[in-house]
Amino acid sequence: MSELTKLTIAGARDALRKGETTSVEITEACLKAIEGAGALNAYVHHTPEIALEQAKAADARIGAGDAPAMCGIPLGIKDLFCTKGVESQAASAILGGFKPEYESTVTSQLFDAGAVMLGKLNMDEFAMGSSNETSTYGNAVNPWRRGNDEAALTPGGSSGGSASAVAADLCLAATGTDTGGSIRQPAAFTGITGLKPTYGRVSRWGIIAFASSLDQAGPMTKDVRDCAIMLSAMAGHDPKDSTSAELAVPDFEAMLTGDIKGKVIGIPKEYRMEGMPEEIEALWAEGTEMLKAAGAEIRDISLPHTKYALPAYYVIAPAEASSNLARYDGVRFGHRAKLAQGDGIVEMYEKTRAEGFGDEVKRRIMVGTYVLSAGYYDAYYNRARKVRALIKRDFDEVFAAGVDAILTPATPSAAFGLGEMAEADPVQMYLNDVFTVTVNLAGLPGIALPTGTDKQGLPLGLQLIGRPWEEGDLLNTAYALERAAGFVAKPGKWW
Amino acid sequence: MLDLTYEAPKPKVISGATGDWELVIGMEVHAQVSSKAKLFSGASTQFGAEPNSNVAFVDAGMPGMLPVINEGCVALAVKTGLGLKAEINLRSAFDRKNYFYPDLPQGYQISQLYHPIVGEGEVLVEMGEGVARKVRIERIHLEQDAGKSIHDMDPNMSFVDLNRTGVALMEIVSRPDIRGPEEAAAYIAKLRQILRYLGTCDGNMQNGNLRADVNVSVCRPGQYEKYQETQDFSHLGTRCEIKNMNSMRFIQQAIDHEAKRQIAILEDGGSIDQETRLYDPDKGETRSMRSKEEAHDYRYFPDPDLLPLEIEQGWVDDIEASLPELPDAKKARFMGDFGLSDYDASVLTAEVEAADFFEKAAEGRDGKLAANWIINELYGRLKKDEKELGESPVSPAQIGQIIDLIKSDAISGKIAKDVFEICYTSGREPEEIVETEGMKQVTDTGAIEAAVDEVIAANPGQVEKAKANPKLVGWFVGQVMKATGGKANPKAVNELVSAKLGL
Numbered sequence: 001m002s003e004l005t006k007l008t009i010a011g012a013r014d015a016l017r018k019g020e021t022t023s024v025e026i027t028e029a030c031l032k033a034i035e036g037a038g039a040l041n042a043y044v045h046h047t048p049e050i051a052l053e054q055a056k057a058a059d060a061r062i063g064a065g066d067a068p069a070m071c072g073i074p075l076g077i078k079d080l081f082c083t084k085g086v087e088s089q090a091a092s093a094i095l096g097g098f099k100p101e102y103e104s105t106v107t108s109q110l111f112d113a114g115a116v117m118l119g120k121l122n123m124d125e126f127a128m129g130s131s132n133e134t135s136t137y138g139n140a141v142n143p144w145r146r147g148n149d150e151a152a153l154t155p156g157g158s159s160g161g162s163a164s165a166v167a168a169d170l171c172l173a174a175t176g177t178d179t180g181g182s183i184r185q186p187a188a189f190t191g192i193t194g195l196k197p198t199y200g201r202v203s204r205w206g207i208i209a210f211a212s213s214l215d216q217a218g219p220m221t222k223d224v225r226d227c228a229i230m231l232s233a234m235a236g237h238d239p240k241d242s243t244s245a246e247l248a249v250p251d252f253e254a255m256l257t258g259d260i261k262g263k264v265i266g267i268p269k270e271y272r273m274e275g276m277p278e279e280i281e282a283l284w285a286e287g288t289e290m291l292k293a294a295g296a297e298i299r300d301i302s303l304p305h306t307k308y309a310l311p312a313y314y315v316i317a318p319a320e321a322s323s324n325l326a327r328y329d330g331v332r333f334g335h336r337a338k339l340a341q342g343d344g345i346v347e348m349y350e351k352t353r354a355e356g357f358g359d360e361v362k363r364r365i366m367v368g369t370y371v372l373s374a375g376y377y378d379a380y381y382n383r384a385r386k387v388r389a390l391i392k393r394d395f396d397e398v399f400a401a402g403v404d405a406i407l408t409p410a411t412p413s414a415a416f417g418l419g420e421m422a423e424a425d426p427v428q429m430y431l432n433d434v435f436t437v438t439v440n441l442a443g444l445p446g447i448a449l450p451t452g453t454d455k456q457g458l459p460l461g462l463q464l465i466g467r468p469w470e471e472g473d474l475l476n477t478a479y480a481l482e483r484a485a486g487f488v489a490k491p492g493k494w495w
Numbered sequence: 496m497l498d499l500t501y502e503a504p505k506p507k508v509i510s511g512a513t514g515d516w517e518l519v520i521g522m523e524v525h526a527q528v529s530s531k532a533k534l535f536s537g538a539s540t541q542f543g544a545e546p547n548s549n550v551a552f553v554d555a556g557m558p559g560m561l562p563v564i565n566e567g568c569v570a571l572a573v574k575t576g577l578g579l580k581a582e583i584n585l586r587s588a589f590d591r592k593n594y595f596y597p598d599l600p601q602g603y604q605i606s607q608l609y610h611p612i613v614g615e616g617e618v619l620v621e622m623g624e625g626v627a628r629k630v631r632i633e634r635i636h637l638e639q640d641a642g643k644s645i646h647d648m649d650p651n652m653s654f655v656d657l658n659r660t661g662v663a664l665m666e667i668v669s670r671p672d673i674r675g676p677e678e679a680a681a682y683i684a685k686l687r688q689i690l691r692y693l694g695t696c697d698g699n700m701q702n703g704n705l706r707a708d709v710n711v712s713v714c715r716p717g718q719y720e721k722y723q724e725t726q727d728f729s730h731l732g733t734r735c736e737i738k739n740m741n742s743m744r745f746i747q748q749a750i751d752h753e754a755k756r757q758i759a760i761l762e763d764g765g766s767i768d769q770e771t772r773l774y775d776p777d778k779g780e781t782r783s784m785r786s787k788e789e790a791h792d793y794r795y796f797p798d799p800d801l802l803p804l805e806i807e808q809g810w811v812d813d814i815e816a817s818l819p820e821l822p823d824a825k826k827a828r829f830m831g832d833f834g835l836s837d838y839d840a841s842v843l844t845a846e847v848e849a850a851d852f853f854e855k856a857a858e859g860r861d862g863k864l865a866a867n868w869i870i871n872e873l874y875g876r877l878k879k880d881e882k883e884l885g886e887s888p889v890s891p892a893q894i895g896q897i898i899d900l901i902k903s904d905a906i907s908g909k910i911a912k913d914v915f916e917i918c919y920t921s922g923r924e925p926e927e928i929v930e931t932e933g934m935k936q937v938t939d940t941g942a943i944e945a946a947v948d949e950v951i952a953a954n955p956g957q958v959e960k961a962k963a964n965p966k967l968v969g970w971f972v973g974q975v976m977k978a979t980g981g982k983a984n985p986k987a988v989n990e991l992v993s994a995k996l997g998l
Contacts, residue, residue: 082559095558102552104559208558213799241561242801320799323593326602327556331655345653349595372593372794381796 004029005169009073009226012172016062016072023072027055027116030074034118034170039495042165044079044137045087045120054116061114070233071114076121076165076174081107082206090208091135092125094356095334104206105238106175106217113233118171122161125358127182127210130432131421132160134360142190142415143168143491146456153415156186162220163190167491173221173230177207179214180313181436184448187220188410188461191450191489194220195227198468199443200245203238209324211317214440224449224479228252231471247469255472260480261295266403270306271435279454280409287407287451287462290484301403303394306438308387313437314430315371315384322368328356392442399467405477408435410448410461435463445471447478451485501627507675511758516713518754519731520679521671524686525664526696527704528571534639534663535562542702546656554661556600561800568663571695572612572637573814575665578693578821579632581616583811588803593794597655598642607636608795619823620682624837630682631670640664676747683707683743688822692847706741710734711753733767737774737781749774753781825850833862842870848884855891860898868894872915889919896925907985910934937983947991950974965998
């Protein structure tokens, strides 16, 4: 078979089961592709030995007729996931050289299902960022370019390495995590499909925490079917994560009928932002038409508290982060600053954290510390929690009124140039999350998928938001939209 | 059952140069939950293990690790609440208390600030017969203990032992209802007693399994009553918190010193700074640890890793049904059913083991006699050997046998002491000792009469004197007892001597 790296999970699974190829062959092809793709800086830790060993084991299982869907599928793993014995640094210098003695629940479920780990993927430091530029490894690069322009573009963030690797066929799929849009925004920037499941659907155990009440891992894949297959393998109740839901995991792939007749799709007026590019506006309208043509009922809806979502998010997420990141103190693991004569514990903390954390992480720790401080807690943190409850209520009411899914743009723009935002106010960067944070605040499932390109040929994505725990239904709606949009473009190989 | 009523004790008054001062004390007691595993991890809580051997990944604050509540700890906290007649909150929640310290690996302690698992309760603190203080409990919350920093092993380095990190603590917070150093010590003692009865904390203060932060303020007489009426703290003085006390003696000393320090400042025209202080038992003084300005801003917020803790009333009811008889009820029962004095009942209910021992020994017998034997003879003998009741070589059944032997007139109270000593040292059964050693009391009046006749015949001079001075009967009784090796029934001897002397 040619172009093994271009296979989808479903395609590879079928080919493996038919004996048309082997996991070792696909894995070797991916490893070769990775070797030639240094310019994308998607992989930050390479694990070819582990990959080949897992691939051989997978081939044996396939040969023995014991092959779950993910068996033999080479994946990239976001650096935020703790992988036993392999560097897991959250793209931060403060975790320099950190190799956990444990395997995250998600990766161990994937590996138990026979999946293959090619290596660890680049990301924004501690998943804080929308462009991958806060990574200690240097940014990953989007395989897409604006026409013939050689300017490097961001793959988005924080799961930028994952997006870049999937889009450039450096793996069949990748894991991502999404706290405010970190799966969906990079998916949209790179023309791939990314799903953030309902909060509690996928275990957080072993995933380095950013904002615990918002973090959720999900699949980043080449199409909707792959998202369904991979989510089934990632999801499930985990007694080690108190926030994980005790719910059975359905066979999401089996729910992909493409039939959405009679489904009600909500179009929220508050997502029509001022100054939104025409192309995004048009993409959204086209998507709406496609769903309508597929038999869905389109309904204009209102989610009145949407405009408060971004400020609330940028209070809650930093607050939790400021506490979650307190453990990086140089005492037990990771980076510890060299101390001068007479330095005590306070100097050790200060120097270690000053050296180990990047600017964006420091900014959020300071914001988070501030909003939780005595005298400010009610004005910021408590108010943000109230807003969060209202945002959730907005969605509850819409769903209670019969809406099955909500269609919105995934991002306010196509991928932007690396370095373009260097001088900008950090809030400009935060605006990337404007369509996605509401979903995290409400704990809902959301999926971004490519439905078109802009004038310069860059992919653009739409987002579908579903009812809690109804990822199957959401994936099916996305599947219908995917079929209608027929997006097949791939980035031209320049790396 | 006896219904005991109590009078409130008088508050401690300290006379200053400008008049009298009263003390107002509130306590936060940290009681280590006697669970096998930690509050949020499966790591062992065993005391004295190799440093850093009882540490799960989550205890060490490793990246991506998550806490999972230990249901057993929750049950013990609920049990404690029920034992303190407190409200149980079916919905509580965990918050993070954020601060940096090397023995706090997560950078925060998981605690319950906003929604504790146990609400208002009450402890009756007895201060003598018929006198007791009702101390209101404000709340009990569950929280993690920190680890241990060791600074004296190396001149340049500090070491950290995380064995204790994450062990479950109950913080039992009282209202400022304690009015003197003795009351404070008695409060801790009573709390410890109840916790040990419940089996929810071993109460080992030396190991730090029970320790207290003590809030002390002083006010003028009358002010406290105003506070009581209004619950408005402005009627009271500014308080200082003395941290981490794990000895009842030091708690009393520290309160005393702290109150006098505050009074001296106030009488000098100064004012008290609200601050945290440490007690130095060597110097006998408290000193400032940190002022209000230096106080940490703990940035409490709900722990997003844990869902609110929801428990069911049925589960609480099951725990309530399993509660043992508690000290107050047991004491009242001992007084009512066995006729014990307040003092004896208090002594015998101090520890549940003592109460059980007593009940076994006293079952179907004279309770007062059993109490005397345990408190006077057994406790005295154990104390001499520096032994605990648990190590007693004499069993409750053996005490029971001794009582039965006395009651059936088989032995006198005096011989009983000899029997007890033999039993104590050899472990032999009292009945068998009496039998084998021929210690049985002589109740055969024929034999006693012969002995009496012999003594009277041998001492005609004394007989004459006795006729003039009947008190000398005692001398004859003594002689007869001597002659019979102490085995004669003293009552019978006494009667016979009096009759024969015609008195």
